[in-house]
Amino acid sequence: MVSSSMTEDAAVFGGLKNMVDGLANTYKLYSPKMIAVSTTCMAEVIGDDLHGFIENAKSEGSVPRDFDVPFAHTPAFVGSHVDGYDSMVKGVLENFWKDAARKEATASINIIPGFDGFCVGNNRELKRLLDLMQVTYLFIQDASDQFDTPSDGKFRMYDGGTSINDVKAALNAEWTLSLQYYNTRKTLDYCRDVGQAATSFHYPLGVEATDEFLMVISEISSREIPEAIRLERGRLIDAMADSQAWLYGKKYAIYGDPDFVYAMARFIMETGGEPTHCLATNGTSAWEDEMKELLASSPFGKNAQVWPGKDLWALRSLLFTEPVDLLIGNSYGKYLERDTGTPLVRLMFPIFDRHHHHRFPLMGYQGGLRLLTAILDKIFDNLDRETMHAGVTDYSYDLTR
Numbered sequence: 001m002v003s004s005s006m007t008e009d010a011a012v013f014g015g016l017k018n019m020v021d022g023l024a025n026t027y028k029l030y031s032p033k034m035i036a037v038s039t040t041c042m043a044e045v046i047g048d049d050l051h052g053f054i055e056n057a058k059s060e061g062s063v064p065r066d067f068d069v070p071f072a073h074t075p076a077f078v079g080s081h082v083d084g085y086d087s088m089v090k091g092v093l094e095n096f097w098k099d100a101a102r103k104e105a106t107a108s109i110n111i112i113p114g115f116d117g118f119c120v121g122n123n124r125e126l127k128r129l130l131d132l133m134q135v136t137y138l139f140i141q142d143a144s145d146q147f148d149t150p151s152d153g154k155f156r157m158y159d160g161g162t163s164i165n166d167v168k169a170a171l172n173a174e175w176t177l178s179l180q181y182y183n184t185r186k187t188l189d190y191c192r193d194v195g196q197a198a199t200s201f202h203y204p205l206g207v208e209a210t211d212e213f214l215m216v217i218s219e220i221s222s223r224e225i226p227e228a229i230r231l232e233r234g235r236l237i238d239a240m241a242d243s244q245a246w247l248y249g250k251k252y253a254i255y256g257d258p259d260f261v262y263a264m265a266r267f268i269m270e271t272g273g274e275p276t277h278c279l280a281t282n283g284t285s286a287w288e289d290e291m292k293e294l295l296a297s298s299p300f301g302k303n304a305q306v307w308p309g310k311d312l313w314a315l316r317s318l319l320f321t322e323p324v325d326l327l328i329g330n331s332y333g334k335y336l337e338r339d340t341g342t343p344l345v346r347l348m349f350p351i352f353d354r355h356h357h358h359r360f361p362l363m364g365y366q367g368g369l370r371l372l373t374a375i376l377d378k379i380f381d382n383l384d385r386e387t388m389h390a391g392v393t394d395y396s397y398d399l400t401r
Helices: 008-013 016-030 041-045 050-059 081-097 119-132 164-172 185-193 207-221 227-242 258-270 285-296 312-321 331-340 364-386
Strands: 105-112 136-139 173-178 197-200 251-255 274-280 305-308 326-329 344-346
Touching: 016 050, 081 164, 081 185, 105 164, 105 207, 119 136, 119 227, 119 364, 136 164, 164 173, 173 185, 173 207, 185 197, 207 227, 207 258, 207 364, 227 364, 251 258, 251 312, 258 274, 258 285, 274 285, 274 312, 285 305, 305 312, 312 331, 326 331, 326 364, 331 344, 344 364
Parallel strands: 105 136, 105 173, 173 197, 251 274, 251 326, 274 305, 326 344
Antiparallel strands: none
16 A cells, blocks of 8 residues: 655645656556555545546656556545445456456356455355355455465565456456445446346355355356255354354344444344344445344344444443443444443454454355354353352353353
């Protein structure tokens, strides 16, 4: 990530000089094959012409005339990071697809993960499942290796990822699937505009959501779901049944991005838990309607409340007035845990205060096992804390749970 370092002069006269210098420095220092440009508040407030600035920078020799510089307008005061992600992915695809001829490859699938802090574990798990099904697929925006580059003595500036040639070839796919609908609305519309079939999911984790994902893959690829995957499904259900006594009736507050909250509420209801508070600061009225429909589909969701556009300060108040057993979200929830005493399970980006969570999947049946274990560990850790006082509560400080 390279900053154009706009100062007061740029705020008055525009950021053209910063663009010219920034592209030139980036090209010389890092020798990239592409530079993607996005905006922040200052450039958007003063109305900088991003496309014009890039063309002027090329004219001044900052980068070669035929060098790829996809761009997107991503003002921080419009939407949230999921909208910025959507605009940038769409900008990259437009850059490589707009003047190209499409030759459809039957049963080929593009996968767009969405903005996912767990992409290392999730992308690798989904690739494993797709490989077991022998599906022809391509991940667009695959950061799994970039966020998990090995320390083996070999320097890698850019490890893994989606190559430019792969992005160009992705135009020919029959289908584009998004794993997070609210992260990719504009991108999916563009994919449909170029002639692709497109559909989306809400972060496929847990039993039913993974079932839906795999069945869609099976239908459009004409590939059977193999026995090995069916066994994984059965093992997850068996694990959920083994721990049902500890999960049934537990109340949860869930916060995060819209697709994640939807997926997590769905999984919690599969375990017999109650997603009492479902909050997404960047949730829309459409998301609220989808959540209410989901919650109404299960008796475990009948008392749930959906909170679009609310923040963690609002959730803090709710945890005092309508307390729950567990809080599911990101590292920012530790302050709610401190203030309200509600145990926090860290399962959502960003996680600043714990290490290596991103290396393990949440999606798929294997991800479901990891979720189940994380929730149960928190339940048992909290139970041990409450029952460890000698002579007071330790009559329930059991070795076996």
